Amino acid sequence: MNQAVGTVKLRQPYVLFLGEETNPLKAKTAFGLRDWAAESCIAQTRLAGGTIELGLPEREPAAAAAAGARSLVIGVTPPGGRIPAHWARMLVAAADAGLDIVSGLHTPLESIPGLAQAAARAGVQLVDVRKPPAELPRATGQRRSGKRVAMVGTDCALGKKYTALALAKAMRAQGLNADFRATGQTGIMIAGAGIAVDAVIADFIAGAAECISPANAADHWDVIEGQGSLFHPAYAGVTLGLLHGSQPDALILCHDPSRTRIVSWPEYPVPGLKDAAQLYEQTARLTNPAARLVGVSLNTSSLDEAAAEQALVRAERELGVPAFDPLRTRLDMAVASIVGP
Amino acid sequence: MNQAVGTVKLRQPYVLFLGEETNPLKAKTAFGLRDWAAESCIAQTRLAGGTIELGLPEREPAAAAAAGARSLVIGVTPPGGRIPAHWARMLVAAADAGLDIVSGLHTPLESIPGLAQAAARAGVQLVDVRKPPAELPRATGQRRSGKRVAMVGTDCALGKKYTALALAKAMRAQGLNADFRATGQTGIMIAGAGIAVDAVIADFIAGAAECISPANAADHWDVIEGQGSLFHPAYAGVTLGLLHGSQPDALILCHDPSRTRIVSWPEYPVPGLKDAAQLYEQTARLTNPAARLVGVSLNTSSLDEAAAEQALVRAERELGVPAFDPLRTRLDMAVASIVGP
Incomplete structure (x- = not known):
């Protein structure tokens, strides 16, 4: 795929994080990724109590990283669209394992205790996908090829x-x-x-x-x-x-x-x-x-x-x-x- | 004037700050305010070398505040649209005198050494007028009176x-x-x-x-x-x-x-x-x-x-x-x- 210049960029493949979710309607992101980016989804990982089944191998973040995953993507929407405090341990472990963390939720990943430090240690990115790149240009209006x-x-x-x-x-x-x-x-x-x-x-x-x-x-x-x-x-x-x-x-x-x-x-x-x-x-x-x-x-x-x-x-x-x-x-x-x- | 809800709000009247500007084309904001908000402009203040003349009483910030001014408004555009470092002393003095500081330039007022502290001490606002209010609503689309x-x-x-x-x-x-x-x-x-x-x-x-x-x-x-x-x-x-x-x-x-x-x-x-x-x-x-x-x-x-x-x-x-x-x-x-x- 010809990567667009100046956009948010994610490292694939993904391990899809499903938390303790039990309601498939709250896992639309994960199902969408499985269906539309199948070649980029190599594992799923759940917390105790989670029942969402994507039909992917279940792997802890470290094992997923060892199997080639580059990013852990949050694939479920908790109440209020926010990241629960008790997810911090898993997310820090994923960053420590060398995985980028990718989220579309409201909670800025930087604000999760210990996560920014773990990301800096491991040299991985924290990507809030709703956040635009810092330096966007004004439109030129000039026609381009393609x-x-x-x-x-x-x-x-x-x-x-x-x-x-x-x-x-x-x-x-x-x-x-x-x-x-x-x-x-x-x-x-x-x-x-x-x-x-x-x-x-x-x-x-x-x-x-x-x-x-x-x-x-x-x-x-x-x-x-x-x-x-x-x-x-x-x-x-x-x-x-x-x-x-x-x-x-x-x-x-x-x-x-x-x-x-x-x-x-x-x-x-x-x-x-x-x-x-x-x-x-x-x-x-x-x-x-x-x-x-x-x-x-x-x-x-x-x-x-x-x-x-x-x-x-x-x-x-x-x-x-x-x-x-x-x-x-x-x-x-x-x-x-x-x-x- | 019926104040709009949820907008940036400035305290009037103003003292217009003209720096050391000599080129009237770089003082369009000041002239615009003098012409269109005449009743809100009670003084001008310049630094050594400044030659812009609005026809308003020349007053130091403290004297302008004593005369009733509520805000010092930067009325000129320095090179690059940024606030020069040597303006800091005057801006801090103005905040200390009880004036809000109002700027449309690129440099965030918060970033000027000593200014945020002076504003906190004096209980005045630093207003970057290009910065929108923090909490804007989505449009309702509902018709309103007027x-x-x-x-x-x-x-x-x-x-x-x-x-x-x-x-x-x-x-x-x-x-x-x-x-x-x-x-x-x-x-x-x-x-x-x-x-x-x-x-x-x-x-x-x-x-x-x-x-x-x-x-x-x-x-x-x-x-x-x-x-x-x-x-x-x-x-x-x-x-x-x-x-x-x-x-x-x-x-x-x-x-x-x-x-x-x-x-x-x-x-x-x-x-x-x-x-x-x-x-x-x-x-x-x-x-x-x-x-x-x-x-x-x-x-x-x-x-x-x-x-x-x-x-x-x-x-x-x-x-x-x-x-x-x-x-x-x-x-x-x-x-x-x-x-x-």
């Missing part, structure tokens, strides 16, 4: 990351030169690099996006995870800066046909597909005049087979581009539409 | 702040209940409150904008300083978040008719007035469906009288709203257009 496809959405949390991962996988399976590019914390853990764009200083959003998908070979595709929505009353600024810095040639509109209101902002309706496509194309063309909608990804998880099929046909007819659900349908048409004739 | 007019632009640095200040002054002169609301550092010093929205974490841009113009009396107008431009390849995310959080009823498009390229991004053209008006209205309507363009402010400083007049007539004809140059023309028509019938 091709880019960006996920954009009618709301947050409706499948933009999943769509990007599935498309990157399908493109590589067809022998295309393609990489998933991460713009949020789980994506960064999967890709091993990226920037949580919603956490950067406002002046640098587009600059961070330029770092996430730097110049590349002319035939290379960056498949870029989206964030937020241009139709979201709180987060549209993040979405627009990410779009401008990404300079996408192609846009995939992600949508959940069962959703009529913005999640947690119920006064705001989800936009119509045509309105959404129009505004995304118009704004993307500032930094790439050739930007065009090439597909629509529907999250049909709440629909039965027949209703899902109807929704896909309807979306395809409305927008004139291939519609797909990465969990349900083949992606050949979408990939062909991205790559073009 | 009326708002937002400055939007075809580029950065073409008169959005000046236009907002001039309009707020003209509205108050007509007896309207109106306040300038600051979104950048000089504006914050003038208003005594505000948030530098380009310096907040990306997720909180619109939330910061909601704090800058909180709920107010039904007949009250916030006149909101703009930042960046939706047509700027680096900063459009800031502009969009600010627009959404501001929920403007009325938009003033600010433009420099002599500018054809985005400053420092010469590959990017300045948009046409109609295109700009269309995108600002469309995006503003997400959070305020009644948002509409009500005026166009032209910076005609590079044109002679006849050319300026032509440009104003042309802009008015193109957009169908009153055109004005706050440095050259009366603002009655613009104010009438903002307030409506």
Whole structure:
């Protein structure tokens, strides 16, 4: 994988830390890594009482390090999204064993008693993946080589990351030169690099996006995870800066046909597909005049087979581009539409 | 003035610190404060060699404090935008005299030797005006009482702040209940409150904008300083978040008719007035469906009288709203257009 310049960078492979978690819903990060970064996950490690099973060899940090692991990744979300005090011993032991510690939780790793000292002793990194790199540039706006496809959405949390991962996988399976590019914390853990764009200083959003998908070979595709929505009353600024810095040639509109209101902002309706496509194309063309909608990804998880099929046909007819659900349908048409004739 | 909740807050009146500056171009902050916050500027203070003359009484910090000053504001920009080491003695003396210290320069005030201790001793604040408040909320998107007019632009640095200040002054002169609301550092010093929205974490841009113009009396107008431009390849995310959080009823498009390229991004053209008006209205309507363009402010400083007049007539004809140059023309028509019938 061509590493992006100026992004957070993780050392792979990983041992996935599962604490004493028993609820699989609190282990979404671990399952996501196992599913989407399978070749980078070589072990799991639990505390007494933990029951999450990823199907990976169970190894103490030292044994995982001996087996080749470079980082211990916290794969579960404890109550409040914070690191419990009693994890400190295990985390210090992992650092002492030569493992980087990687966390997407709220507690800064530096603040855990003894951990910074252990990391300094062992020469390992403590990586809070939500924390952006210290020195981000302002966006240059200059066109760069390589091709880019960006996920954009009618709301947050409706499948933009999943769509990007599935498309990157399908493109590589067809022998295309393609990489998933991460713009949020789980994506960064999967890709091993990226920037949580919603956490950067406002002046640098587009600059961070330029770092996430730097110049590349002319035939290379960056498949870029989206964030937020241009139709979201709180987060549209993040979405627009990410779009401008990404300079996408192609846009995939992600949508959940069962959703009529913005999640947690119920006064705001989800936009119509045509309105959404129009505004995304118009704004993307500032930094790439050739930007065009090439597909629509529907999250049909709440629909039965027949209703899902109807929704896909309807979306395809409305927008004139291939519609797909990465969990349900083949992606050949979408990939062909991205790559073009 | 109805103080905004959750913004940076400055204590007025000010003594303006001019260092040893001799170049008026490096004292724009001081001149701006003298011109736009005249009632809040009661003294100036210089170091040996300084020649900037604001026409204010020259007073040492202690004498300024005795005369009623509450804050010493750094009003000049030294080389590199940093505070020279030899200013420390004067700044410490000012803190010891009971003055808050206010700076828009890059050097954190906390880092100046002895200053944090002096501030703690004297119980005064050190205010880096570019630094946002620690706890900003995410935007709620909920409509709030009061009326708002937002400055939007075809580029950065073409008169959005000046236009907002001039309009707020003209509205108050007509007896309207109106306040300038600051979104950048000089504006914050003038208003005594505000948030530098380009310096907040990306997720909180619109939330910061909601704090800058909180709920107010039904007949009250916030006149909101703009930042960046939706047509700027680096900063459009800031502009969009600010627009959404501001929920403007009325938009003033600010433009420099002599500018054809985005400053420092010469590959990017300045948009046409109609295109700009269309995108600002469309995006503003997400959070305020009644948002509409009500005026166009032209910076005609590079044109002679006849050319300026032509440009104003042309802009008015193109957009169908009153055109004005706050440095050259009366603002009655613009104010009438903002307030409506």
